Amino acid sequence: MPENAIYYQVAYGALIAMFVGYALSIRLRRAAIARKRAAMEQSR
Amino acid sequence: MTAPTPARRIDWLMVAAVALMTAAFVRAIYFTPPDRLQGMAQKIFYVHLPSAWVAFLAFGLTAIAGGVWLFIKDPRLDRFAESSAEVGVIFTTGVLISGPLWGKPIWGAWWVWDARLTLTLFLWFLYLGYLVLRGAVDDREARARYSAVVGILGALLIPFIHLSVYLFRTQHPTPIVANPTGIQMPAVMITTLFLALGAFTVLYMALVRQRMALAAERDALLDASTAES
Numbered sequence: 001m002p003e004n005a006i007y008y009q010v011a012y013g014a015l016i017a018m019f020v021g022y023a024l025s026i027r028l029r030r031a032a033i034a035r036k037r038a039a040m041e042q043s044r
Numbered sequence: 045m046t047a048p049t050p051a052r053r054i055d056w057l058m059v060a061a062v063a064l065m066t067a068a069f070v071r072a073i074y075f076t077p078p079d080r081l082q083g084m085a086q087k088i089f090y091v092h093l094p095s096a097w098v099a100f101l102a103f104g105l106t107a108i109a110g111g112v113w114l115f116i117k118d119p120r121l122d123r124f125a126e127s128s129a130e131v132g133v134i135f136t137t138g139v140l141i142s143g144p145l146w147g148k149p150i151w152g153a154w155w156v157w158d159a160r161l162t163l164t165l166f167l168w169f170l171y172l173g174y175l176v177l178r179g180a181v182d183d184r185e186a187r188a189r190y191s192a193v194v195g196i197l198g199a200l201l202i203p204f205i206h207l208s209v210y211l212f213r214t215q216h217p218t219p220i221v222a223n224p225t226g227i228q229m230p231a232v233m234i235t236t237l238f239l240a241l242g243a244f245t246v247l248y249m250a251l252v253r254q255r256m257a258l259a260a261e262r263d264a265l266l267d268a269s270t271a272e273s
Contacts, residue, residue, distance in 0.1 A: 003083065003084070004082075004083050004084055004085040004149040005083075005084035005085075007084075007085045007088060007145045007146065007148065007149050008084055008085055008086075008087040008088045008145070010145055011088045011091060011092075011141065011142045011145040011146070012069060012072075012073070012087075012091060014141050014142075014145075015091050015095070015138050015141065015142065016069075018134065018137060018138060018141070019065075019134070019247065019251075022131075022134050022251065023058070023251065023254070026251070026254045026255055026258055027254075029258055030254075030257065030258050030261060033258070033261045033262055033265055034261070036265055037261075037264075037265050037268070040265070040268060040269060040272070044272075
């Protein structure tokens with residue numbers, strides 16, 4: 001049996017990093033919108 | 045006492061997605077035997093196929109939502125199409141990362157320009173273009189109309205990608221699950237695969253729900269600033 005575990009380890013790691021990064025990017029973008037909204041309401 | 049903001053509430057769908065993803069990865073790594081011929085690299089299959097399935101699902105639903113939007117013009121459909129396309133691009137990126145990582149040890153090459161791989165790369169570029177188009181058009185209705193058309197035309201690639209292994213001489217393996225002769229895998233591997241398919245689908249739903257909330261909050265902010273000026 002070929003010893004090639006590194007390829008699946010890299011694949012799993014890359015996908016986990018990508019999903020976590022994307023979910024974080026949504027959260028950060030929502031936080032930025034909430035900040036803008038709060039600033040707009042304060043300036044009224 | 046003030047009500048909690050949406051961002052502070054626990055997103056139970058995301059919690060379920062994380063739990064299922066963890067279960068799928070743990071089962072694939074520790075409780076599923078490696079393939080006799082391909083070795084450990086075969087475990088890439090448990091993330092590659094679910095990523096491809098979710099990408100096709102995401103772009104298919106983007107096309108359907110866009111098509112229905114053309115008739116009823118409900119902004120929620122446009123926000124869903126936008127969100128599903130963005131999440132679809134993420135999962136297609138997963139396909140394009142995991143594929144070459146399997147190809148190198150098994151084929152001896154990171155990439156070959158065969159029909160399935162090339163069409164998948166085109167699909168990725170097409171929906172990247174869809175997202176760029178959305179960013180370039182300010183008028184909300186025009187943006188929804190143009191992107192609905194691009195979304196529908198882009199999804200026409202999906203059946204060609206699925207059938208490419210039969211239509212063309214290709215290095216990519218024929219389907220293992222959606223195979224006319226039945227599923228070509230031992231039961232222990234099939235269970236892991238279906239767990240991963242379920243986990244990736246729930247993750248897609250959770251990400252789209254969060255992305256739709258972002259789109260709704262962005263549109264509400266734009267409406268408020270327009271009303272103010």
